[in-house]
Amino acid sequence: MRQDTSTLIGEPVIDRCHMDRDDPSANAARWTDPGARLLRIGRHGEAALAGDLSRLATESPAGRRDPQRQLLIGEVAGRPWFVTRADPVPGPGRRVAPLRQSDLPPAEREIVWAGLAALNWHESAPLCPRCHGVTEASQGGLSRICTACAAVVFPRTDPAVISAVLDDRDRIVLARQPSWEPGRVSVLAGFVEAGEAAEHALVREVGEETSLRVTAARYISSQPWPFPRSLMLGYVARAEGDIALSDHELAEAAHYSRDQVRDLTTAGTLILPAPMSIARSLVDGWLADRLPAPESGADLSTPLGPEIPDPSQP
Incomplete structure (x- = not known):
């Protein structure tokens, strides 16, 4: 077991487009982008996977986007990604399987996690926690807005x-x-x-x-x-x-x-x-x-150093 004092940092794969994700014109452009992808996830967390379940099988968005059903995940390497709750479609070289059993590459794992989390939260939060009015998804899908009191509701983890x-x-x-x-x-x-x-x-x-x-x-x-x-x-x-x-x-x-x-x-x-x-x-x-030794972490059970001296004491 190796001793390790390294610092962990992770570079996100998904650009969640926080600057303009609620801009209808920006999202319309993303929806019609030739490189845009739409991921279908079924009611039981299943999706169409390619080959040996190691890649997502997606489709190009078509028709007019419904912001209540087709949620923006973000952009990956400049390619917009959307997710919707819909039955995945099997076909040649692709089959429907539970996402929990897949072995996706890191980038696609982030897409799945973000998409599933968004769908699950939106489906579980139809009412406003303040006034119990009906809420609807914002244009980008990052939040929900109450149609009665205009309160903005964000996902919970x-x-x-x-x-x-x-x-x-x-x-x-x-x-x-x-x-x-x-x-x-x-x-x-x-x-x-x-x-x-x-x-x-x-x-x-x-x-x-x-x-x-x-x-x-x-x-x-x-x-x-x-x-x-x-x-x-x-x-x-x-x-x-x-x-x-x-x-x-x-x-x-x-x-x-x-x-x-x-x-x-x-x-x-x-x-x-x-x-x-x-x-x-x-x-x-x-x-x-390859795991660091548990003992290589900082011990916070005792004070890190001497207490700050009291300036009133000699």
Whole structure:
């Protein structure tokens, strides 16, 4: 496990066009752009995927755009992208499949996350939280506007923590939820509660689910998970103690060595998370010994330095 003090930064793929995304003329030009793409996503999160489910199969926008149904995602490399809730169309070299099971390249993953999140939120927020009037999507789809009181409503995100939890032998904790098929496992995760720090949620969730005590943790990266509207905050953590399932959220959980994971997945008796998930990225990073040591993060449990002196004291 390598020690690492690097700083994480990510360059967004999508230009969300904040300067003019609510300008009807700008969006009309985007809709008729020869390079524009329209992504259809079905009611159950399915889309048309090409070949081995590794590329999106999209279409060119046609007809007059309905801003209530065809939402602007943004531009990728100058190409406008829109999303709509509609049955995807299979065809030669393309088939309809759940997006959760796809293995898309990074740029297309961002498009899917943004598109799904937008659709899910708009469908769940038809009423104004202030006056309970009817809301409608803004021209760009970034917000909703109340037709009664003109209040502007913005999307909400549910933060959740997810972590590769390791023991002192560098073994990872993998667990199965009761609703999953036998053999399917993932790393530990849970939602951040109101008024709770993400790091506190990590300690609490690991303790509640496995009785393990987290002794160190380091933030890795985040990932939107719009099923329906989560933002996953990824960590690597060290924990001590013996696993004891203390609630009904998990059917089983255990420590696994790298050799065990490789052997069991090769044999087909262990099924890892979907390739598009941050859970899989954490497991793959651990398998390749590329995760930083949890202890390499800053320790904020004690003061960082001497207190500021009181100027009234000699």
